[in-house]
Amino acid sequence: MENRKILDALPDDLTTTYFSDSFFYKKGAMSTWIWNIAAENAIDELKIDILNKKVLPEEVEIEAVLAYLPRLKNIIDATLEKEKLPSECIQEAVFHIKVFQEDPHLKCTAILTDNTGRKHIGNKFSYNVYEAHFKHFNLKSDTDMDWASEGENQLNTSEWFGALLRYFASFGKKSFNSFYNQRELKKNAIIGNLFQIVLVVLFFYFLYQYSQS
Structure with missing residues (x-):
């Protein structure tokens, strides 16, 4: 019998990995990049499509935000293989992110949808922004x-x-x-x-x- 319980833990694994120090990109963590580019474009909500490497709204789709999405897909694939689940088991993997500009931080929830239509919803994680000034992150x-x-x-x-x-x-x-x-x-x-x-x-x-x- 296929063990799909592991999929309930996978959303949190993806979130904590994406916002961890190991995914530090050039001059900032993912939370800092996302908060700053969202603030510059007056955006308070966004969605990151992990499997298709897309970000909505498109104004937030920059290199830094996309850089580590392939590694997250690798985590999904490795988990499915380890649990002997079909490779097409996960149909959608999305980060839903809310940006708070007054007290700079963001909150993220990962939601995975499997091939039975069931949604595996992760916990809501909050991440502080330690550098709320996007000019510091030019890549010259x-x-x-x-x-x-x-x-x-x-x-x-x-x-x-x-x-x-x-x-x-x-x-x-x-x-x-x-x-x-x-x-x-x-x-x-x-x-x-x-x-x-x-x-x-x-x-x-x-x-x-x-x-x-």
């Missing part, structure tokens, strides 16, 4: 620098300082990611720039006072 070479990129680095520093100051001002009542995310970048940049200007002014003031003593 680290040695490919120009004045524009240097300017971006300065802006990124201001945004980080601004978010950090706001986080400390809240006495830790909110998570750092609630300040350092796509929607708060402009506000963070303004505060961060003002902070750096104040530091420079204070530096020259104390330098002047020291020279007069």
Whole structure:
């Protein structure tokens, strides 16, 4: 008798594998890539079709998101072979992902449909986003620098300082990611720039006072 109970555990295996550190792509984890590209396109829900290597909406279908889908299919095939189930047993394997932009994180549920029409629904897993700033994930070479990129680095520093100051001002009542995310970048940049200007002014003031003593 075919043992299909293993299929009930397979959705969770696929989810935890896809969002694990072993599937880190170039400069970010899958949760970070997905959250950032979704935020850039104002998308709060998406679907990843593992077997057909498709992502809907298409705006989220980028190389980073697709890169490890063949390995997930290999996991499915290996599981079916081990359990002596037919190769066509799994007809559909899909990640349903909800993106939360206020407190950057996402939630994912994997659903597999077998050839009897039965759906094997996994648990809902939540993943934090540790870098809510898509500009950090451009794929240019680290040695490919120009004045524009240097300017971006300065802006990124201001945004980080601004978010950090706001986080400390809240006495830790909110998570750092609630300040350092796509929607708060402009506000963070303004505060961060003002902070750096104040530091420079204070530096020259104390330098002047020291020279007069």
